[in-house]
Amino acid sequence: MTTIELVLGDITRQSVDAIVNAANSSLLGGGGVDGAIHRRGGPAILEECRKLRASRYGKGLPTGQAVATTAGDLDARWVIHTVGPVYQGSGGDPALLASCYRESLRVADTIGARTVAFPAISTGVYGWPMEDAARIAVETVRATETEVEEVRFVLFDERAYALFAAQLR
Numbered sequence: 001m002t003t004i005e006l007v008l009g010d011i012t013r014q015s016v017d018a019i020v021n022a023a024n025s026s027l028l029g030g031g032g033v034d035g036a037i038h039r040r041g042g043p044a045i046l047e048e049c050r051k052l053r054a055s056r057y058g059k060g061l062p063t064g065q066a067v068a069t070t071a072g073d074l075d076a077r078w079v080i081h082t083v084g085p086v087y088q089g090s091g092g093d094p095a096l097l098a099s100c101y102r103e104s105l106r107v108a109d110t111i112g113a114r115t116v117a118f119p120a121i122s123t124g125v126y127g128w129p130m131e132d133a134a135r136i137a138v139e140t141v142r143a144t145e146t147e148v149e150e151v152r153f154v155l156f157d158e159r160a161y162a163l164f165a166a167q168l169r
């Protein structure tokens, strides 16, 4: 059984086995969650990301997929990087957003992570409406078979927190 917890706060301050990064496909850093994780986690994370670009992910990490690295100085053992889909005027592909959560949990199982913190993937620079993103996040985690015991959604503001809380009711 996976329990779902909600926290209002900064994902880089969480003590968990794995912190999920809303990365971009370059794996070489960006703004939002990505920038915060690399800032607080230190250079070890970027170093491992560069190695991934030089080997398995020469063209970058495809949207909807996930890969783990060290968590550097964060209070976690791993960062799981996943690339959310961009939401444009007409929308985005919800299957790809669901895939981010499912693939991150699959990677968590591979490395043995039992507690995993997720941000609201794609709801920042990538523009996905929070209410819809919250529904997809909660539905996908509930529908995914995993050894992960706790999924913690870490929401950055009260509105996001309220919209995730509504999905849990």
Ligand code: ADP
Binding pocket: 009, 010, 011, 012, 022, 023, 031, 032, 033, 034, 036, 084, 119, 120, 121, 122, 123, 124, 125, 126, 127, 128, 154, 155, 156, 160
């Ligand atoms: P994306 O590129 O997938 O849209 P962003 O990092 O731009 O990812 O934003 C994803 C969500 O994470 C947004 O709702 C944003 O407000 C939130 N966010 C930004 N920084 C943090 C943080 N330090 N901890 C938790 N959530 C954050």
